[in-house]
Amino acid sequence: MSITAIKGFNDILPAESDRWQYIEQTARRVFELNGFSEIRVPIMEKTELFRRSIGDATDIVEKEMYTFTDKGENSVTLRPEGTASVMRAFIEHKLYAQDPVAKLYYLGPMFRYERPQKGRYRQFHQIGAEITGVNAPLADAQVLNMLVQLFREIGLDEPSLQINSLGCPDCRPAYRASLVAFMEERLDRLCEDCRRRFTTNPLRILDCKVPGCIEATVGAPSVLDHLCGDCDDHFAGVKGYLDSTATPYSINHRMVRGLDYYTRTTFELVTGLLGSQSAVAAGGRYDGLISQLGGPAIPGIGFAIGFERVALLLGDKDFSRQPDLFIATMGVGERDFAFRLMHDLLRSGVRVEMEYEGKSLKSQMRRADKLGARYSVVIGENEVASGKAAFKRMKDGEQIEVPLKCEDIKKMME
RNA sequence: GUGGCUAUGGUGAAGCGGUUAACACUUACGACUGUGACUCGUACAUACGUGGGUUCAAAUCCCACUAGCCACCCCA
Structure with a gap:
């Protein structure tokens, strides 16, 4: 165990x-x-x-x-x-x-x-x-x-x-005394706990949830009157x-x-x-x-x-934070490129996630979806070469071509 | 401190004396060698809280223990 x-x-x-x-x-x-x-x-x-x-x-x-x-x-x-x-x-x-x-x-x-x-x-x-x-x-x-x-x-x-x-x-002492006097007369109608409370803490009897006690204490003196x-x-x-x-x-x-x-x-x-x-x-x-x-x-x-x-x-209300962007990559070289891009974006306050291990593109996209990323982008050879990539808005699948630069990406997401 | 109820995988659970321990979710991989959500396939409990007992046979019945939950007491 x-x-x-x-x-x-x-x-x-x-x-x-x-x-x-x-x-x-x-x-x-x-x-x-x-x-x-x-x-x-x-x-x-x-x-x-x-x-x-x-x-x-x-x-x-x-x-x-x-x-x-x-x-x-x-x-x-x-x-x-x-x-x-x-x-x-x-x-x-x-x-x-x-x-x-x-x-x-x-x-x-x-x-x-x-x-x-x-x-x-x-x-x-x-x-x-x-x-x-x-x-x-x-x-x-x-x-x-x-x-x-x-x-x-x-x-x-x-x-x-x-x-x-x-x-x-x-x-308070005067109130307590009048309450004790009141309870003393009804002691036999109170529950066992309340009879104990009578000596330890008579005020507590007022708080009892047992129906009989609530009934018995109707008309008990109120602190507010004392x-x-x-x-x-x-x-x-x-x-x-x-x-x-x-x-x-x-x-x-x-x-x-x-x-x-x-x-x-x-x-x-x-x-x-x-x-x-x-x-x-x-x-x-x-x-x-x-x-x-x-x-x-x-x-x-x-x-x-x-x-x-x-x-x-x-209750179960969800207060988790979703990433702004998920970067999916095709190969080892692209992953290094993506890591630098992620670093720049994080420094400028964009919430970014990427795949750390070499998973299939499919599983990377699944992950992007599961994390609730607002945008995703796939970086492969072409993107690294051209310096541009298609950013996909996850909620409707629309893709926009944007340069792979911090400023441009930030702007696109607004 | 007192009482009641419950204990099956990562989760929710089916099972009611003989089953390959169902189903769903989750996870992983794939169908689709550069794109998620829907769909489909495959894998994932030698194991039913622990220890005894009954029985040819126990996740299933009995006992003890332990844990959890809920309620009382009290309190936020």
């Missing part, structure tokens, strides 16, 4: 990587348009970073991290998400000293030890963006609008935006800006987050097309995170997009 990849770790083969590049390039373009710069952070961090940011009691930290002890006896962890590293770097390099308002994006692999299934892998990829230093709801709205714009430009308008507010450390004045104003501001830019969204007061650092605005881009993995992108505000990690009291907001899930939504 030959060696295979690790469970949940996937190879991205050419057919798929074309699609990935399309997503990545579109994301970079949209982010840069919005004034974001890329930050590249390591894929491994001290374990402590994730414990402090994501939260000790979360599932991610409790049972899903790839944590090791390295040769220097340090506990290190393959990052399960990106925000913690970005904020660690923001603090470590004192980026806030230059300008507390930073707009950063990142992309790369993340690692979570979960049972793989559709749209969920142990090594998966995220593209994320963060804005620090802005309290105003305007920042929330810009982040959301950018996210929506990105999906539009990728060509996906199916995922819909859901927003919520989780309040802040001032108002926001303090400031949080309420903030959320109203966000909604106002989304309305004023005609960004479609719906409010889901039952939306919960799996990471502890979120405050106020939270959101998800959800789809019905990926089975149980409905979130394609998600994020929120994390006003306490930077100070919690030892930095100054600077707020932040951001999101992460699940790369694999976006790729899945794009």
Whole structure:
């Protein structure tokens, strides 16, 4: 038995990587348009970073991290998400000293030890963006609008935006208490998982998909009714800006987050097309995170997009690049000639392919067709001698005589 | 961590106890000794995830293992 990849770790083969590049390039373009710069952070961090940011009691930290002890006896962890590293770097390099308002994006692999299934892998990829230093709801709205714009430009308008507010450390405890009181009375109607959640994370019960639980929790107190004045104003501001830019969204007061650092605005881009993995992108505000990690009291907001899930939504769409020209040759001498011609054309930006081995003309033409070349040309003794050749437009077979010179060939192809 | 389903070539698959392991795609070569797409021909699994067992006979039945998928949990 030959060696295979690790469970949940996937190879991205050419057919798929074309699609990935399309997503990545579109994301970079949209982010840069919005004034974001890329930050590249390591894929491994001290374990402590994730414990402090994501939260000790979360599932991610409790049972899903790839944590090791390295040769220097340090506990290190393959990052399960990106925000913690970005904020660690923001603090470590004192980026806030230059300008507390930073707009950063990142992309790369993340690692979570979960049972793989559709749209969920142990090594998966995220593209994320963060804005620090802005309290105003305007920042929330810009982040959301950018996210929506990105999906539009990728060509996906199916995922819909859901927003919520989780309040802040001032108002959340009271909400939690009233929710617990409400649930306590209906404990017997909840599923087993929810009864467990009642003690571990009562907010999660709102997110349960079991019909009985949905029924039992009808009329449960909503976070949105328990926001303090400031949080309420903030959320109203966000909604106002989304309305004023005609960004479609719906409010889901039952939306919960799996990471502890979120405050106020939270959101998800959800789809019905990926089975149980409905979130394609998600994020929120994390006003306490930077100070919690030892930095100054600077707020932040951001999101992460699940790369694999976006790729899945794009389906089998073909994003491969076709050659502009395929050069077929008759003999060894012509092949040398063609190689020099190809070299010149490549240097001037024409996408050229040729046959490397001495295959029959028939098989060379077949290859030209298979590669989807726009034009083909056959170079034999006559062509080398005359310096001219018949260029064939593959889609209709029309042939045009053109000199075998870079400039003439380029012109002909326009 | 829990459950369900599936495992035949590069791919999609037929096969249901005795077959040269069908068919299609892909690939290679040819029909056409200087021209692709359509057509036609030829070649391409000593082999049916691995290990046991039942049987005169197993890809086909049984068991175990392994892997993959999907779902739960959780999440992007």
